[in-house]
Amino acid sequence: MNAQTLVSKVWNYAHVLRDDGVAYGEYVSQISYLLMLKMDEERVENLNQPSDLPADCRWSVLRDLTGEALDARYKAILAKLSRQDGFIGAVFLKAESQINDPAKLRRLVSLIDSETWLGIGVDVKGSLYEGLLERNAGEVKSGAGQYFTPRPLIQAIVEAVDPSPGQTVGDPACGTGGFLIAAYEHMKGKPGARDRRMQERLRDGTFFGLDIVPDVVRLCAMNLYLHGIGGKTSPVTQADALLKDTGLRVDVVLANPPFGRKQSFRIVNEEGGIETERQDYYRQDFTVTTSNKQLNFLQHIMNMLKPGGTAAVVLPDNVLFEGGGGERLREKLLKNFDLHTVLRLPTGIFYKQGVKANVLFFDKPAGAAAHGSDQVWFYDLRTNKSFTLRERPLVRADLDDFVACFKTGKRHKRVASERFRSFGAQELLARDKVNLDLFWLKDANADDPDSLPPPDEIAEEIVENLETALAKFRRVAAELAKLRAVD
Numbered sequence: 001m002n003a004q005t006l007v008s009k010v011w012n013y014a015h016v017l018r019d020d021g022v023a024y025g026e027y028v029s030q031i032s033y034l035l036m037l038k039m040d041e042e043r044v045e046n047l048n049q050p051s052d053l054p055a056d057c058r059w060s061v062l063r064d065l066t067g068e069a070l071d072a073r074y075k076a077i078l079a080k081l082s083r084q085d086g087f088i089g090a091v092f093l094k095a096e097s098q099i100n101d102p103a104k105l106r107r108l109v110s111l112i113d114s115e116t117w118l119g120i121g122v123d124v125k126g127s128l129y130e131g132l133l134e135r136n137a138g139e140v141k142s143g144a145g146q147y148f149t150p151r152p153l154i155q156a157i158v159e160a161v162d163p164s165p166g167q168t169v170g171d172p173a174c175g176t177g178g179f180l181i182a183a184y185e186h187m188k189g190k191p192g193a194r195d196r197r198m199q200e201r202l203r204d205g206t207f208f209g210l211d212i213v214p215d216v217v218r219l220c221a222m223n224l225y226l227h228g229i230g231g232k233t234s235p236v237t238q239a240d241a242l243l244k245d246t247g248l249r250v251d252v253v254l255a256n257p258p259f260g261r262k263q264s265f266r267i268v269n270e271e272g273g274i275e276t277e278r279q280d281y282y283r284q285d286f287t288v289t290t291s292n293k294q295l296n297f298l299q300h301i302m303n304m305l306k307p308g309g310t311a312a313v314v315l316p317d318n319v320l321f322e323g324g325g326g327e328r329l330r331e332k333l334l335k336n337f338d339l340h341t342v343l344r345l346p347t348g349i350f351y352k353q354g355v356k357a358n359v360l361f362f363d364k365p366a367g368a369a370a371h372g373s374d375q376v377w378f379y380d381l382r383t384n385k386s387f388t389l390r391e392r393p394l395v396r397a398d399l400d401d402f403v404a405c406f407k408t409g410k411r412h413k414r415v416a417s418e419r420f421r422s423f424g425a426q427e428l429l430a431r432d433k434v435n436l437d438l439f440w441l442k443d444a445n446a447d448d449p450d451s452l453p454p455p456d457e458i459a460e461e462i463v464e465n466l467e468t469a470l471a472k473f474r475r476v477a478a479e480l481a482k483l484r485a486v487d
Contacts, residue, residue, distance in 0.1 A: 174209030
């Protein structure tokens, strides 16, 4: 059975559970739990390997139960495994059963039990799980979609960065692990990767991911495992990457931090009303203190790179032109790092509507002769490009020209083209607010009223701008109230 058939078979049952109130993301989590139990049993029965699970949490204990006994045992297994350490603890992080009908749980157990999962190739198992995650992202755009970076974009970024065996790779906002998996697939095909020790290092000592959302960490751990990464330890950890500097330093950072400009939380004040408070991160290793999540992730990534390391980070347009802290960070990128490439991404490729984003590629100089940026090359994949998630999705071939222009390992041989142009670092530093929001191609639809974005994109952008303005007014009102109290 191929991956597509398996995805359809496993996914079709999601619609049955949907009628019982089981959301698609919760369904994928339940699949993760049962797959892990079943594959552990297959290692014992077929490969004579010891089980990684307590005796009372094994598949053999679960497989023949029905009714209330099945429901009770399944819940007890999840509760116990959620308290385990290491990889098992990551897969079962805060695990709970969301299936309240024992008969439907029985059908799901039978569905998983009908396949020998270790007999299916790693590529097929990985494709199966990726297929589930992508369907989940498509069905729940406001939730899981924000953690799902388009795979063709990830593949092109990894090919351009070209990580090699022996290097370490980190993603401080790893979502479901797309960047880490693509880097692993790229690295394992390179010379030196077939050595047994290097294979072990690629599996258990190369990749490091963090995410703040427990459900996503669970999905990521399982996704990595099904692609052949991890097992002895978990490559992914549940944590707020921005809270502190953990000391982790890696050779390569690949990341798409969460969308949204401001980091905030809601509180109930003394009068019982609800207020929104900014959440700033006060870190001595940060250049600026801000509630802008993307600027904070950019600072964190700049710090977690080893000298000589390289990063590719997906960031929204406002990072290129926002004043204040944004201006100071762009100045630091140009003066203290080698910001060599900016890929201007088209709209219509992310599950969150109307996102305008870019990929910033930069190196952290090393050695006595280290210096900042000389030339910054911009590739415009946005002007006169049109993509949608369904009718005209982004495919890997759409990025072929960018990868060819990037000239991995031979950047000194880059040649300007219609969509690829360089600007001197000193010229960029002299721009007002060090604005890097650059375009030079004429938009063929600029004067066409029918070329406006879809109404839902326009509405969402208006809402975001209003929320940003409202947050600023609240801060001004709070400052005025403080001044009045002093008087």
